[in-house]
Amino acid sequence: MSRTISTVTVVGAGYMGGGIAQSLALAGMSVEIVDVDVDASVRGLERLLQEAQEFEDQGLYEPGSTEKIRGNLRAGRTVAEAVADVDFIEEAVFERPDVKREVLATISAHARPDAIIGTNTSSIPVHVLVPAVTNPERFLTVHFSNPAPFIPGVELVAGESTTPDVVEAVKDLLARAGREGAQVADTPGMVLNRLQYALLKEATAVVEEGVATVDDVDTIVRTTFGFRLGFFGPFAIADQAGLDVYENAFGTLADAYGERLATPQLIKDAVAAGRKGVKNGKGLTGDFDDETRAELIAYRNKAYSRMGDLLRELGPAPKGADPEN
Numbered sequence: 055m056s057r058t059i060s061t062v063t064v065v066g067a068g069y070m071g072g073g074i075a076q077s078l079a080l081a082g083m084s085v086e087i088v089d090v091d092v093d094a095s096v097r098g099l100e101r102l103l104q105e106a107q108e109f110e111d112q113g114l115y116e117p118g119s120t121e122k123i124r125g126n127l128r129a130g131r132t133v134a135e136a137v138a139d140v141d142f143i144e145e146a147v148f149e150r151p152d153v154k155r156e157v158l159a160t161i162s163a164h165a166r167p168d169a170i171i172g173t174n175t176s177s178i179p180v181h182v183l184v185p186a187v188t189n190p191e192r193f194l195t196v197h198f199s200n201p202a203p204f205i206p207g208v209e210l211v212a213g214e215s216t217t218p219d220v221v222e223a224v225k226d227l228l229a230r231a232g233r234e235g236a237q238v239a240d241t242p243g244m245v246l247n248r249l250q251y252a253l254l255k256e257a258t259a260v261v262e263e264g265v266a267t268v269d270d271v272d273t274i275v276r277t278t279f280g281f282r283l284g285f286f287g288p289f290a291i292a293d294q295a296g297l298d299v300y301e302n303a304f305g306t307l308a309d310a311y312g313e314r315l316a317t318p319q320l321i322k323d324a325v326a327a328g329r330k331g332v333k334n335g336k337g338l339t340g341d342f343d344d345e346t347r348a349e350l351i352a353y354r355n356k357a358y359s360r361m362g363d364l365l366r367e368l369g370p371a372p373k374g375a376d377p378e379n
């Protein structure tokens with residue numbers, strides 16, 4: 055039977071730790087935040103309550119959210135005291151292995167032996183931190199994205215000895231907080247940053263080669279494929295476009311840019327096996343019959359139409375002044 059997390063301590067009441075604590079408290083968990091000392095923890099709590107009130111006033115949080123957070127979120131104790139009897143501890147201190155190791159060792163020394171311990175690291179491989187934790191079967195990366203109160207996705211990275219029930223318990227906690235956890239392997243950059251940096255790297259090459267300006271690259275990303283990404287990942291998008299179409303298009307890219315942008319084996323194999331995507335009912339993301347295909351197209355059209363409405367309602371994002379040099 056899966057374990058249920060209902061009490062949480064977040065260590066590090068800064069930008070990310072604060073947002074994580076606020077989100078979990080809003081979702082009904084009993085949460086404590088703790089920072090370097092009691093004063094810093096209490097200041098963190100005050101800042102979070104003020105911020106929650108601002109979100110509520112701006113209509114970003116439901117009426118009554120700040121009161122709910124106030125009732126579920128506390129501060130005022132040391133790390134040792136605050137982690138002593140909770141189901142889950144999320145470490146969100148500075149992104150430095152030495153600092154994280156020290157904090158994780160303190161947490162391990164004072165937490166229950168079965169308490170689950172997560173780290174919010176965005177770049178440090180979990181195996182680098184594992185030696186600092188006693189009972190490492192209960193330790194994993196639980197990587198929230200910025201801004202934590204609003205971004206739903208959370209990357210999970212299990213260590214070599216992390217047990218499946220621990221991953222399941224964290225996924226369940228995240229689901230109750232309206233978040234979605236996805237597990238990835240313990241590799242540098244994990245998935246989020248590897249993909250995000252690959253896009254930025256190619257975008258930078260486009261600008262450096264004089265193909266388009268920074269502004270025009272951002273416009274194209276925002277208004278074309280970026281428009282789809284809130285609803286579909288790259289595999290679902292490829293299924294909708296046609297895997298055979300992608301195979302051919304990769305051929306053109308490979309002619310120009312070489313092996314780096316040649317057709318991936320996964321796509322070659324899929325097309326060779328007769329998988330062309332949604333259009334022939336056989337995709338990388340699944341099989342589609344007439345009914346699911348029609349439902350998908352209806353969902354897609356509604357999603358993009360609503361996305362257009364939202365963008366028109368919000369208007370363009372504020373921009374900085376043109377760089378002076």
Ligand SMILES: NC(=O)c1ccc[n+]([C@@H]2O[C@H](COP(=O)([O-])OP(=O)(O)OC[C@H]3O[C@@H](n4cnc5c(N)ncnc54)[C@H](O)[C@@H]3O)[C@@H](O)[C@H]2O)c1
Pocket residue numbers: 065066067068069070071088089090091094133146147148149150153157174175176177197198199200
């Ligand atoms: N900022 C982002 O966009 C972002 C996004 C995803 C993940 N992360 C990760 O989240 C973690 C925290 O980042 P942040 O942006 O919130 O940093 P931050 O500097 O805002 O907060 C870190 C907090 O940790 C506290 N701290 C430091 N040492 C401590 C100790 N020994 N005991 C208790 N508290 C201690 C600091 O006082 C500070 O309040 C990092 O691992 C970072 O990589 C950050």
